[in-house]
Amino acid sequence: MGDMPNAATGPRRRADAERSIARIVSAARRCLSGDPNASTDDIAKAAGVGRMTLYGHFHTRADLVEAVMVDALRDGDEALSAVDLTGNAQDALDRLLDSSWSVMAESTALLTAAQGTLPAERIRQLHAAPAQRVEQLIRRGRDEGSFRTDMPITWLVNAVQYLLHGAAEETRAERMRTEEASRLITATVRSLLAAPPDPDGTVR
Structure with missing residues (x-):
């Protein structure tokens, strides 16, 4: 008669599977951050597993890319949640942009991988939390009278995100020095959001 299943077999197998998944996702983050077109074979090799295990x-490359995006954005969200967003909206946004930049280089490479794999709507959903932080600060700045109100807020939020990703891409391509990026992003966003003066010279 065959051996009866051990009561610990189920939990042990689940723990083994979770470790395998974590190893694959970690390897995929490294590979896709360096090369958004990295193959599943490259990722499996980096994770030390076979293709069948991966x-x-x-089941698909899209499933893996989405898991990587979720993992990276969760880490980014944890870092950004620690940023002090109290006080003046402009100063708070400066602090958020400075902290966002620290995680943006990896995020941009992963975004490139995702854009060739995941639906655009899913990518927007995954980036909802970072976008919401920016939107809340822009709304506060408008209420304070320091940010412009003559453009749709969704456009301004998207413009800020495009600037962050664009700057990250410039540094990856070595067209911009990393130490310049934070200063240039802050200056550009300040200029973008500044309330324009009315014809009589007052700021709105």
Whole structure:
């Protein structure tokens, strides 16, 4: 008669599977951050698993890329949640942009991988939390009278995000020095959001 299943077999197998998944996602983050076109073979090799194991956990490349995006954005959200967003909206936004830049280089490479794999709507959903922080600060700045009100807020939020990703791409391509990026982003966003003066010279 065969051996009866051990009561610990189920939990042990789940723990093994979770470790395998974590190893694959970690390897995929490293690979896709360096090369958004990295193949699943490259990722499996970096994770130290076979193709069958990788596809056992992630049936498609899209499944794996989404898991990587979720993992990276969760880490980014944890870092940004620690930023002090109290006080003057402009100063708070400066602090948020400075902290956002610290995680943007990896995020931009992963975004490139995602854009070739995931639907645009899913990418927007995954980036909802970072966008919401920017939107809340812009709304506060408008209420304070320091940010412009003559453009749609969704356009301004998107413009800020495009600037962050664009600057990250410039540094990855070595067209901009990393130490310049934060200063240039802050200056550009300040200029973009500044309330324009009315014809009589007052700021609105």
